[in-house]
Amino acid sequence: MSIPFPPPGSKIELEEGSTLSPRFGADGLVTCITMDAATGEILMVAHMNAEALAKTLETSEAWYWSRSRGELWHKGATSGQVQTVLELRVDCDQDAVLLKVRVAGNGGCCHTGRRSCFYRKVELSNGEPRLIID
Amino acid sequence: MSIPFPPPGSKIELEEGSTLSPRFGADGLVTCITMDAATGEILMVAHMNAEALAKTLETSEAWYWSRSRGELWHKGATSGQVQTVLELRVDCDQDAVLLKVRVAGNGGCCHTGRRSCFYRKVELSNGEPRLIID
Numbered sequence: 001m002s003i004p005f006p007p008p009g010s011k012i013e014l015e016e017g018s019t020l021s022p023r024f025g026a027d028g029l030v031t032c033i034t035m036d037a038a039t040g041e042i043l044m045v046a047h048m049n050a051e052a053l054a055k056t057l058e059t060s061e062a063w064y065w066s067r068s069r070g071e072l073w074h075k076g077a078t079s080g081q082v083q084t085v086l087e088l089r090v091d092c093d094q095d096a097v098l099l100k101v102r103v104a105g106n107g108g109c110c111h112t113g114r115r116s117c118f119y120r121k122v123e124l125s126n127g128e129p130r131l132i133i134d
Numbered sequence: 135m136s137i138p139f140p141p142p143g144s145k146i147e148l149e150e151g152s153t154l155s156p157r158f159g160a161d162g163l164v165t166c167i168t169m170d171a172a173t174g175e176i177l178m179v180a181h182m183n184a185e186a187l188a189k190t191l192e193t194s195e196a197w198y199w200s201r202s203r204g205e206l207w208h209k210g211a212t213s214g215q216v217q218t219v220l221e222l223r224v225d226c227d228q229d230a231v232l233l234k235v236r237v238a239g240n241g242g243c244c245h246t247g248r249r250s251c252f253y254r255k256v257e258l259s260n261g262e263p264r265l266i267i268d
Contacts, residue, residue, distance in 0.1 A: 092244050129191055
C-alpha cells in the first residue's frame with residue numbers, strides 16, 4: 001500500500017482537519033456507500049479495508065474488501081462493471097466513505113443482475129412488513 | 135417489539151422473496167444509509183438493531199442504535215431534527231437499509247451542525263489524500 005493512513009487524531013482533527021485518517025473498525029473495515037454519479041441512485045453498500053481504500057484512491061476505480069470471500073475485490077474485474085470514481089467523500093467521524101461512480105459494462109452493480117442492490121422497498125400491510133420489487 | 139423479523143431463509147427467499155428478514159451482524163446491527171428524500175443528498179450512515187428497525191417501521195420516524203452511547207436513539211428527540219421516513223428500502227442480502235427522509239427542525243443531521251455528515255471530499259495532492267470541506 002503506497003498511501004499510508006495515519007491513525008485518527010483528536011476529535012477536532014478528525015472532524016474538521018484535512019487529514020484522511022479513517023477509523024477502521026475492529027474488523028479493519030469502513031463502510032462504503034456507492035452512488036451513481038449521474039443519477040444519484042444508491043447502487044450498493046460494501047466495505048473497505050486500508051488496502052482497498054488506498055487502491056481506490058490510487059486507481060480511481062472502486063476496490064472493496066469482500067467479507068464473504070475474505071479477499072480484496074476489484075469491482076467489475078470479471079463482470080466488466082468497473083466503477084470509475086468521480087468523487088470520494090468521508091463522513092464526520094471518518095468511519096464511512098461515499099463514492100460517486102460511473103459504472104462501465106452493462107451499467108449493473110448487483111450480483112442479482114440488477115442495476116442497484118436496493119431494488120425492494122418495505123411496506124406495511126396490516127402491520128406486517130412486506131418487500132415489494134419496484 | 136411488535137414487529138417480529140423472521141430469521142433469514144434460503145438465498146432465493148432472501149434476495150427475491152417478500153419477507154423482511156434482516157441479516158443482523160454478530161453485533162446485532164444492520165447498516166442504515168439515510169438520504170434526503172427531496173434532494174437525494176446522503177445525510178448520514180448509522181446502524182439499527184431489530185428494535186430500532188421495528189420502531190422505525192411502526193412510527194415512520196428514524197430510530198437508530200447508537201454504538202457510542204450503547205442505546206436506542208430516536209433521531210431528533212432532543213435536537214428537533216426528527217426524520218420522517220417516506221421510503222424504506224433493503225438491499226439484496228438484507229444487511230443494509232436505505233431510508234429516504236424529510237428532516238424537521240432546522241433540517242440538519244450531523245452533530246457538527248451541518249446538514250450532511252459527508253461535508254468533506256477527498257482529493258489527492260502530490261499523491262497524498264487531503265480532505266476539502268465544500
